Amino acid sequence: MSLSADDPDRIRGPGLGSARGVSTPRHLAHPALGCETCVGQVRYIPKTMANSATPHRPPGCPPATAAPPDGTFFRLVSGKLRVGEAPGDGEWVLPVSKPKGECAGATDRCDCHAHSVFADVDDLRRARTWSQWVRSKAIASLQLRSDMGLIEASPSDIGDSHNDWWPINGDPPEALVVEEAQA
Amino acid sequence: MDEVYFDHEGPRLFSATSRSGRRFLAVAVDEDESSETYLYLPVSDARFGEIRSGALDLRTAFREPEDGSLFVVVADYEQPSRNRVSVVSPDEVAEDWLPLEGSRLQASTATRPVITAEALSLEASQRGRAMLAVELDPADIYRTEYPLRSLARISRGIQDAVDALAQEAAGRATARGAIPESILQEAELAFVESRAASFVLVLAPTSPPRLFEASLLVDASARMTELIEAGHDPESLSRLLAGSGPRARAKYRAFLEALQDDDSGASFWFAEPNTPPRTATLRREEVRGSLELLRSTTTEVREIELSRASIIAVHLRRGTFELFDHALGRRYAGYMEPDARLEIAGLPTGDQYFYRATLLAEEQYSETTDEVFTEHRLRSISERTETGNP
Numbered sequence: 086m087s088l089s090a091d092d093p094d095r096i097r098g099p100g101l102g103s104a105r106g107v108s109t110p111r112h113l114a115h116p117a118l119g120c121e122t123c124v125g126q127v128r129y130i131p132k133t134m135a136n137s138a139t140p141h142r143p144p145g146c147p148p149a150t151a152a153p154p155d156g157t158f159f160r161l162v163s164g165k166l167r168v169g170e171a172p173g174d175g176e177w178v179l180p181v182s183k184p185k186g187e188c189a190g191a192t193d194r195c196d197c198h199a200h201s202v203f204a205d206v207d208d209l210r211r212a213r214t215w216s217q218w219v220r221s222k223a224i225a226s227l228q229l230r231s232d233m234g235l236i237e238a239s240p241s242d243i244g245d246s247h248n249d250w251w252p253i254n255g256d257p258p259e260a261l262v263v264e265e266a267q268a
Numbered sequence: 269m270d271e272v273y274f275d276h277e278g279p280r281l282f283s284a285t286s287r288s289g290r291r292f293l294a295v296a297v298d299e300d301e302s303s304e305t306y307l308y309l310p311v312s313d314a315r316f317g318e319i320r321s322g323a324l325d326l327r328t329a330f331r332e333p334e335d336g337s338l339f340v341v342v343a344d345y346e347q348p349s350r351n352r353v354s355v356v357s358p359d360e361v362a363e364d365w366l367p368l369e370g371s372r373l374q375a376s377t378a379t380r381p382v383i384t385a386e387a388l389s390l391e392a393s394q395r396g397r398a399m400l401a402v403e404l405d406p407a408d409i410y411r412t413e414y415p416l417r418s419l420a421r422i423s424r425g426i427q428d429a430v431d432a433l434a435q436e437a438a439g440r441a442t443a444r445g446a447i448p449e450s451i452l453q454e455a456e457l458a459f460v461e462s463r464a465a466s467f468v469l470v471l472a473p474t475s476p477p478r479l480f481e482a483s484l485l486v487d488a489s490a491r492m493t494e495l496i497e498a499g500h501d502p503e504s505l506s507r508l509l510a511g512s513g514p515r516a517r518a519k520y521r522a523f524l525e526a527l528q529d530d531d532s533g534a535s536f537w538f539a540e541p542n543t544p545p546r547t548a549t550l551r552r553e554e555v556r557g558s559l560e561l562l563r564s565t566t567t568e569v570r571e572i573e574l575s576r577a578s579i580i581a582v583h584l585r586r587g588t589f590e591l592f593d594h595a596l597g598r599r600y601a602g603y604m605e606p607d608a609r610l611e612i613a614g615l616p617t618g619d620q621y622f623y624r625a626t627l628l629a630e631e632q633y634s635e636t637t638d639e640v641f642t643e644h645r646l647r648s649i650s651e652r653t654e655t656g657n658p
Contacts, residue, residue, distance in 0.1 A: 220364075243373060
């Protein structure tokens with residue numbers, strides 16, 4: 086059964102409404118990426134998505150305040166991966182194109198077109214003490230260069246190093262598992 | 269959804285309120301190909317404040333729900349009609365679904381009503397009484413609470429500084445001896461209440477306002493606000509300090525040291541009825557700068573180097589030390605600066621261990637007699653490498 090963002094019966098992720106999307110679309114589209122509705126600008130189709138449903142980013146996405154990334158970031162990947170292994174293509178499916186999660190099918194939410202990446206690995210380690218879901222994941226580090234899209238800090242309510250990363254180059258970034266799952 | 273504490277392509281730890289107003293703390297615990305599972309903990313506002321601020325650890329919160337039960341929510345994305353919500357007791361929850369032992373949120377949480385300078389001003393007008401609010405913001409306090417020991421020291425620092433400044437405002441400044449009773453009475457502050465955020469002491473004069481005449485407390489509070497504000501500008505601070513007597517400088521220094529030892533900045537809001545509030549803020553990093561300037565521009569503070577000292581006692585919680593200097597056969601005791609507190613932690617005590625130490629000797633003025641005495645602060649301490657401590 087397909088899901089749509091406005092399906093009233095659908096539990097949005099955790100079941101009580103959306104969180105990350107409340108502030109999107111926040112800004113004007115970033116000029117470097119363009120948008121679906123902007124005439125004369127390049128339409129963004131990541132390689133990993135090229136053969137599946139096309140992610141139609143909403144107007145103003147990514148926000149004009151997003152900037153090119155540069156540096157090492159961290160994210161959660163499959164708990165089956167071991168230290169030193171590279172996450173496969175399946176780890177780079179945008180949330181909007183995943184079959185589950187609050188972003189599934191939520192094409193109007195800009196953050197759902199972005200990957201979660203953290204500048205500080207300690208944020209992920211700390212989250213492991215809170216959540217079994219997080220403990221069941223491995224932690225991968227990835228190198229992002231300025232030609233790999235746009236990024237914007239999007240810390241949680243207690244402040245962390247969470248960033249939304251909108252990839253522009255279809256190739257998956259260089260990434261390696263640095264810490265295995267704990268459960 | 270109210271707040272998200274951890275997000276990874278969707279909220280994984282968050283708080284939410286149902287349509288009926290019931291608040292929950294929820295955490296992601298499991299998933300499979302088509303579903304995600306969350307534990308929802310119903311919480312009262314008071315319990316939520318404790319959890320959010322870190323006073324209550326997450327594992328205990330989920331193991332001991334106020335209502336005795338939790339909700340397991342399974343979101344089925346393949347067939348939303350099969351979403352499931354079940355009520356379970358904590359004993360029925362898989363052990364590894366619970367947060368780990370000792371895990372805490374530690375988000376700054378206002379557990380008292382928030383006050384602003386404008387609200388204080390309105391209150392001053394409504395009461396027909398001057399009001400002073402002092403906001404403290406130590407790095408490691410997450411609720412509208414303050415350790416009583418530290419609060420007593422800071423409160424004393426405020427009152428002593430205001431007393432000394434009031435004496436100067438009255439034109440009767442003295443470096444030694446008791447401040448006249450009439451000045452103390454007029455400058456005396458009463459604790460009214462605590463407010464958020466982080467922690468705000470709301471104070472008011474104990475004496476009734478003097479009509480048609482500026483009160484000493486108003487003048488002293490204005491001067492204190494100027495000193496705080498000058499923390500941004502060394503030149504202004506130097507000028508103000510040069511115009512202050514030794515007692516006022518010593519009392520202001522003691523107040524700043526109390527702030528420094530708590531790793532806190534301070535904001536002052538002073539409001540008189542029907543008058544715009546005066547505000548000034550001294551950030552944490554500016555406390556240290558103000559103190560250094562204060563010390564460097566007076567003769568009342570000097571540095572002492574000890575080359576062969578033993579630690580007699582250390583109270584990390586109180587932030588106090590006692591050293592014995594073998595070279596001069598003298599004991600020194602007092603408060604430790606934050607850096608020294610880190611350095612001294614774990615160092616062995618006893619006569620067989622020798623250390624190098626740097627102290628500050630600061631002149632302080634008795635409130636009751638003509639006596640001028642010396643207070644000591646430990647600035648740094650390190651092991652003597654050449655003596656080969658056992």
